[in-house]
Amino acid sequence: MREINHITGKQLAAARVLAGLGQVELAKHANVSAPTLRRMEASDGQIKGMPNNVVAVVRALEAAGIAFLDGDYSGSGGPGIRLVAPARGSIDVDEKQMIQYREVFENDAPPGAGG
Numbered sequence: 733m734r735e736i737n738h739i740t741g742k743q744l745a746a747a748r749v750l751a752g753l754g755q756v757e758l759a760k761h762a763n764v765s766a767p768t769l770r771r772m773e774a775s776d777g778q779i780k781g782m783p784n785n786v787v788a789v790v791r792a793l794e795a796a797g798i799a800f801l802d803g804d805y806s807g808s809g810g811p812g813i814r815l816v817a818p819a820r821g822s823i824d825v826d827e828k829q830m831i832q833y834r835e836v837f838e839n840d841a842p843p844g845a846g847g
Contacts, residue, residue, distance in 0.1 A: 738802050740811055741775035744789060747813045748773070751796035762792040 748758050755773070759766040764785045772779050772789065779786050790800065801812040 738811065739779055739786065739790060739800055740777055741773045741779055743800060743811055743813055744769075744779070744793070745773040747793045747798040747800070750813060750815055751793055751798055753796065758789065758792060761795075762788040764788055 748755065751758075753761070755769050756766050759769040762769070762785075768781075768785055769789060772781060772786065775781075794800075797816055799814050799816045801809075801814060
């Protein structure tokens with residue numbers, strides 16, 4: 733988990749929406765009150781308040797598949813969020829549908845043959 737002192741209220745609100753959670757639902761997952769979460773999301777700039785509440789909310793969002801971006805990475809833009817896990821169940825793909833040339837996939841050389 734990244735430094736929590738750089739997370740903004742807008743990041744929390746956007747992350748919650750991206751994760752498909754309501755305020756009451758996220759508050760329950762993070763074990764904080766809904767009014768506390770509302771105040772955190774309404775914060776202008778960095779979130780003020782109890783650091784343990786911020787950590788709890790961030791961890792709940794990370795468990796829901798959200799990654800927080802602090803803007804210090806190489807590239808344009810500032811602080812943000814992204815979805816790192818699918819919001820819904822992933823699509824199952826059968827190996828037979830994916831491998832076109834099975835003879836290339838299966839190893840016919842003895843172990844350690846290299847190449």
